[in-house]
Amino acid sequence: MKNLSILGFTSLLACSMLFVVCKSESHLENPYKEKTEKELETLSNEKHSKIIALANPKECTDPNDWKIIDIQTVCGTNHIPYHRSVDKTTLQNMINDYNKLMEIYQPMMAPRINCTTYRKPLDVICKEGKATIKYE
Structure with a gap:
């Protein structure tokens, strides 16, 4: 059960980081x-x-x-x-x-x-x- 919680937390963290990175790059303005x-x-x-x-x-x-x-x-x-x-x-x-x-x-x-x-x-x-x- 503890391993499942850690896996769930790690997956959620990875998805959140991926969303932030993708979102920030998609809004980069052309200098x-x-x-x-x-x-x-x-x-x-x-x-x-x-x-x-x-x-x-x-x-x-x-x-x-x-x-x-x-x-x-x-x-x-x-x-x-x-x-x-x-x-x-x-x-x-x-x-x-x-x-x-x-x-x-x-x-x-x-x-x-x-x-x-x-x-x-x-x-x-x-x-x-x-x-x-x-x-x-």
Whole structure:
């Protein structure tokens, strides 16, 4: 009986904690929601430059040293090459933040620009010392 009480209490506590965590995350505001279009443009350029700088720390000499990661742009999903030596967690966190910015900025810009159609990335190739994505 005592074990049943402890099990019931533990289950109730776990469910309560799960509810609080899920509820608090579902109400997180996008930190870029109140920014102006000009502020979003400046921030997107700065953040994108930092992502590219982190992702491409070296000259490309061997395409096998590179991987592909998705990133959002004003035209939708795009892809960037990143070196295997890069801390993927740090890179992914930077991209996640950038993608939040794009959630707000993309609807403002997409109607005014001519976007190319989505192409599936195949691999990374080295072209003049730079990692480049090869598409279908």
